[in-house]
Amino acid sequence: EVLLxxxxxxxxxxxxxxxxxxxxxGYTFTDYxxxxxxxxxxxxxxxxxxxxxxxxxxxxxxxxxxxxxxTADKSSNTAYMQLSSLTSExxxxxxxxxxxxSYFDYWGQGVMVTVSS
Amino acid sequence: DIVMxxxxxxxPVPSGESASxxxxxxxxLLHSNGKTYLNWYLQRPGQSPQLLIYWMSTRASGVSDxxxxxxxxxxxxxxxxxxxxxxxxxxxxxxxLEYPLTFGSGTKLxxx
Numbered sequence: 001e002v003l004l005x006x007x008x009x010x011x012x013x014x015x016x017x018x019x020x021x022x023x024x025x026g027y028t029f030t031d032y033x034x035x036x037x038x039x040x041x042x043x044x045x046x047x048x049x050x051x052x053x054x055x056x057x058x059x060x061x062x063x064x065x066x067x068x069x070x071t072a073d074k075s076s077n078t079a080y081m082q083l084s085s086l087t088s089e090x091x092x093x094x095x096x097x098x099x100x101x102s103y104f105d106y107w108g109q110g111v112m113v114t115v116s117s
Numbered sequence: 118d119i120v121m122x123x124x125x126x127x128x129p130v131p132s133g134e135s136a137s138x139x140x141x142x143x144x145x146l147l148h149s150n151g152k153t154y155l156n157w158y159l160q161r162p163g164q165s166p167q168l169l170i171y172w173m174s175t176r177a178s179g180v181s182d183x184x185x186x187x188x189x190x191x192x193x194x195x196x197x198x199x200x201x202x203x204x205x206x207x208x209x210x211x212x213x214l215e216y217p218l219t220f221g222s223g224t225k226l227x228x229x
Contacts, residue, residue: 035218045158045166045209047218061217095165102213103156103171110165 002026004096004108011114012086019082020111022096029077030054033099036070036081039110040092050099051079086115119144119212123221129229130200138195138224140210145190146173154213157186157195160223161206169208170195202228 007021022034036048049060053072060068067090069082079096093112097104124139146154153173158166168177170186173193183198197204205228210221 044223045160045211045220047220059216097166102152102154103168103177104158104166104211105168105177107165107167 002098002106004098004106006094006096006108006111009112009114011116014087014115014117016086017082017084018086018113019080020094020113022079022081022108024077024079024098027098029072030074034070034072034079035097035099035104036068037095037097037104038092039095048081048094053079083113086113088115091115118217119146119214119219121210121212121219121221123208123210123224126224126226128225129227131229132201133199136197136200136204136226138197138208138210138226140188140193140195140221142191142193142212144214146212146214147190148214153188153190155186155188155193156211156213157184158209158211159204159206160209161203164206166209197226200226200228204228 003025005023010018012018030053033050033052035050038046048064048068051058051070051072058070072079091114093110095110096108098106120143122141130136155173157170160166169180174186185196187194207223207225209223
């Protein structure tokens, strides 16, 4: 069974950074790209970027190029996203999601990141 | 960027009736390989999105045949025949033709 298990909710200070994780199981981690999606409260889905776990190659949406950093650890089958210089605009739920050719077939449960002083 | 524009539903929809959700893209999603890179997802309240339809009209594994997708290169429709309580949530269309990947703003379905 394919599972994407994400880390727990985070409460962080403005200006700080946070690193959230997505542990994959039930498939060969390096065979599928991992994508990340943002959802602000009561709002829609926004694509952040993706990583190829096999070689670390990344692609980002323009607006997230200086905000998000995607990495992957093949030894632990875990993808990570670090968000920097956090503001209230970054308060959101962040999903990791696996791509199968050209659609997202499995999603993590989401991580709620709250930016507040 | 490709802009995805979704229509609204005349909520609430009576149980057992059909519902159609529209989605329009600012660029044709028809690839030279003949596939149309338009996907549909449902996000139930408090849950992660789940895949319903990919390549415009192919139902994902385990998805009820009450769901069907159709369209052209830029205009798409998700039809739900005989809506049920479990269909409540927000439906999103998404293009996978090119980066950045983009989603529609979502269409909420409520059942009466």
